[in-house]
Amino acid sequence: MSADQEQQSIRCLVAKVGLDGHDRGAHVIARAFRDAGFEVIYSGLHNAPDEIVQAAVQEDVNVLGISILSGAHNTLVPKIIDGLKEYDAFEDTLILVGGVVPDDDKAELKELGVAEVFGPGTPMEETIEFVRENAPER
């Protein structure tokens, strides 16, 4: 069935959650993902965890990249993860966090189910490669 050739595409939600208003990083990553051939849904600024969950579920993204610079990751990320679980979307979503996260918190986030935390200065290639290798199949 070659006319029905599968067109798997990696879909990523790039989400800004919480109150911080700096989205330069999110824009850069969105653009880099696009150039890597991914389909990127950008959430815009100031999203509540609920909104992120809604978007991730409806868009059926393989990858959820949460960008947080405000330091509120310990409060916000668990809420998002709980929300994903509620809609059976946790198991097959690769959750990434980007931003400024202390090492102790990193371990905690990973325990919760975050696949990887990318701090400042991470080469774009590294993130893209990680997504390519770990994005769950649809």
Add this chain to the structure above:
Amino acid sequence: MSGEPDHAELVEDLLAGKHRALARVITKIENRAPGYRNLVSQLHQHTGDAEVVGITGSPGAGKSTLVDKMANYYRERGETVGVIAVDPSSPFTGGAVLGDRIRMASNVGDMDVFFRSMSARGTLGGLSTATTDAVKALDAFGKDKILIETVGAGQNEIDIVKSADTVAVLVPPGSGDDVQMLKAGILEIADVFVVNKADLDGADRTVQELREMVHMQQDNTASLATGHHGAGSTGGHGEDGESDDHDEGEETEHWEPQIVETVAKDGEGVEELVQTLADHADYLEASGLLEEKARMRYAEEIRNLLRDDVGTLLETEIERRGGIEAFAQQVLERETDPYSVADEIIGPLEDCVDQ
């Protein structure tokens, strides 16, 4: 076809109203995942109840904002809404940034507005071929209203007619020259024109220009008698009430494209727009056009599917005979010519059909 998953459980979950299942079905449709055809087949009998509205217009016309406000309006009336927003994809990498979701501020946290971004995935018209099937999924899920939002870049955008019952085209003020430019394509498909950002200078002029254009177009379509959009004024709501003398025994009322002014960011004019869309839906229903349009759409869908399938058959056959490159080489060396090659390959198929 053997070994393909039949997705019975997924269909069940979708029909039971599980959002995750709906989302996954649309993904399978987009990906042309194994068994997706079967999936859509199973959904088909559950479709046909939703009102499908297409919204198109040039980039920056305010489509997303308007869609957001419309969805909000429908929700306040207790209706459920599905939105499909199609954005272009990069021809080089296939990647895309799907940014329309950002504007859905009025419906945040409301799961009964199911918003799905779709990439055009390489199709020129900006309307992914999977969109029609995704609409079916939303319809089967039980959405009352389905809004399809796509960028209207010109003539190829008229694809949206193939998925929507009613088409609204957004025209921002001051796009006089654009109006000229677009005349031949996108404007012909409008059942409703929306002059969004009507608070800006030049809105009145744009409305005026559209009005003139609608009347010119009426004359054109009347002489062509295409049946699409008919001609002449409607019973109650002809914008100017200027009637066309188009009398080929069509005693039913006609639909003259309406012009509605909105300021989407403030929600102004949304009620009137929704009412106008409803009027058009009523008109389609009453005139029997709704059924006729659906029939035409299905015919087209069947044709497309068959064309795809035949294309696949041919690809396989060409491969079996050594590949297209080999044929091209023979043509290059003047051993044969393209017509003979085509005859040679299609011949056996023709024989099969003749029998």
